[in-house]
Amino acid sequence: AQSVSQHNHHVILSEAASLELGCNYSYGGTVNLFWYVQYPGQHLQLLLKYFSGDPLVKGIKGFEAEFIKSKFSFNLRKPSVQWSDTAEYFCAVSNNAGNMLTFGGGTRLMVKP
């Protein structure tokens, strides 16, 4: 069975600070990796995904994530956050059959203006 851990439950940053949210997964086979974001009052939206190829993935709104297979990690980064990045961020993994996403517990990010 696959599992996902997000170690930071709450993160508070000032605008222009750099962001890194941790994500570690547990699964022995080939995985697909995702970050979803949920802005206040909105539904879950895909931020970025990794299936194969370049382990550094660029997403929307200046976000990126790096897949490090040896560490079973897929951390999310952004060099300079904005107040509008305030949201909850979920890391998720699916196996190569792709029929079920397993989510982490989420990280709630608050960016102070």
Place this chain on the structure above:
Amino acid sequence: GAGVSQTPSNKVTEKGKYVELRCDPISGHTALYWYRQSLGQGPEFLIYFQGTGAADDSGLPNDRFFAVRPEGSVSTLKIQRTERGDSAVYLCASSLSTGAGANVLTFGAGSRLTVL
């Protein structure tokens, strides 16, 4: 439609009552998923459909929960004899297909269920 539509957006019911939650996926999406998100937690898988059939229902917590998708489009999640612990946001998602490299889910806004 343009997105995944879920109704009702909010449902308040009493313990022991029966509840139905509806999901209308993106047109043409063959795969449909139900997740449950409790307060402060990530979405938890319940069931997914490929077409009309439930391809994996391993996430349904017990036999009070059931879901159908009779025509391969709209799906209904049914909860019998509701309990206070069933209170959560029930999320529906759809995708074009399952299989390697194709599992990108589009989520609806969810149905918030409160059992008093």
